[in-house]
Amino acid sequence: MEQTVTQRSFLDSLSIKLRNNVPATIVIGLSIVLALVIAVKTGPAQLANVIVTGGMWALLAAGLALVFGVMNIPHFAHGESFMVGTYVGYFVFTPLNNYLKDNPNGLLAFLAPMIGVVAAMLVGAILGAVLERLIFAPLRKRTRVGWVMNTFLLTVGLSFVLINGTTLVLGPNFRGIPRYYNVPPLEFLGMRIAVDRIFAFVIAIISIAVLTWFMQRTRTGRAIRAVAQDETGAQLVGINLGFIHTLTFSLATAMAAMAGAALLFMFQAYPTVGLKPLYFAWYVVMLVGLGNVYGAIVGGFIVALLQTATQQFIGIAWEDVVPTVVMILILILIPSGIFGSEVKGIQEQ
């Protein structure tokens, strides 16, 4: 008996999970139908669009979920990490690109966008660690009650400071690049996909895979999950809370900055560029349940699908309206999100 229970195949356990979770089944089922409708009506090129944006929302939302799950911070300055990423991408890629105009070099042309993304990731990681040490760690020592509310206000304030500080230093101008890869779009199964989109998608997939591996398979990743599930238990087994908090915030900021740099060809760099990605990342975490990192990855693709369907069938002006309406419905009908929340600390505080 025991044998049959433990040796369930992956598909079996997945189907049991779905059967036990009706809202998730409905939402995922509807998403698949929607994806098929889009593929038939407008051609598979739009699906490629869904996958690229979805990957990016997933990256952003996973960071948001991580910060909320581990540190109980509703992070409303997460968009500014994205903004910093777009600027780093711009300021690293543009000189490289200018140099390439005079000295054509195939290998460097291939690597230049990646250098921009990696630079954004490093700057994001450092920025995240510094912000956590400088702002959240001292606040944590002093807070007794109302941590979630305090950090909410703090992150909103931080967002204002970062946006206006950037405007002060760099001005309100849009800084963009025409494209990352100056090559014709790839033909694939009758669709034409810009190489930049493939680049962004590959970045998203690699980062999500690395994140999942890190969280599931490494000792430190396990420690991060432990802190999210039981802070006291984590301390009792010898985990340094302060270190895990700094690492988590740094990781989330780095992912957002990476997304910013990878999407520079779509968004351009300007002080308020992070607001829209922030809202979409919040739609995602509310849809799947606050603090649920793996749910956020799936949710990223669902929200992108919704967005693309709205653009295609209702009109581009409605792009923000439909996800907002869905979010309101989710909050009324299933407030804990379709995959449920894993946040434990919130009740203790």
Place this chain on the structure above:
Amino acid sequence: MLELKKVNTSYDFLQILWDVSLQVAEGEFVALIGPNGAGKTTTLRTITGLLTPQSGEVLFRDQSIGHLAVHTVSRMGISYISEGLNLFTNMSVRENLLLGAYALNDKQKELETLDFVYHLFPRLKEREKQLAGTMSGGERKMLAIARGMMSNPQLLLVDEPSLGLAPHLTNDVFRALLELRNRGVTILLVEQNVNATLEITDRAYILEHGRIAMEGPSREMKANQHVRNAYLGI
């Protein structure tokens, strides 16, 4: 090995411990008993660093640990199995155990200790892949003790392991503690099940209203008139 010298501890303005002094020698199995609200859990929380004493000293191997962070104390070799267990409920049994060995940071030792606790609690090996939150109360308690063992602690603090357990499971837990002690682990046990506790421990302290009321060898305690009246109901 462990020594508390006139320790006073409060929650905000409410003082719980008043000049508590106690000692646990290497290899000893010591009980801390007393009625509800006497401050037994508070004593353990003060030792682990979850609470900071207002005055007095907590010494572990002659080193003051009263003001150290919880994770530092844990890494010095003190393992605390709390009443609430503080398990990672959404992780498998195996992951919980591996996290118990977090401070070791040594793959080889980690697997050795894992074998040892699986030998001690064969039930946990059967349930290796199950989520900790889906196990029964007795199994969860076993897991908490096993997780506490994973760091190869020198001193084990156990808080009310029999609470909420069926009598035969309580016996299992006590047998496991005895086995650990026979392997040289020093244990400080907090319990409400006074009869069974005095049966298996070497020495006992009685804590009443935040003060140490009595101390002595467990055998003598069992014969003491006050203990018989108040705790054994004889």
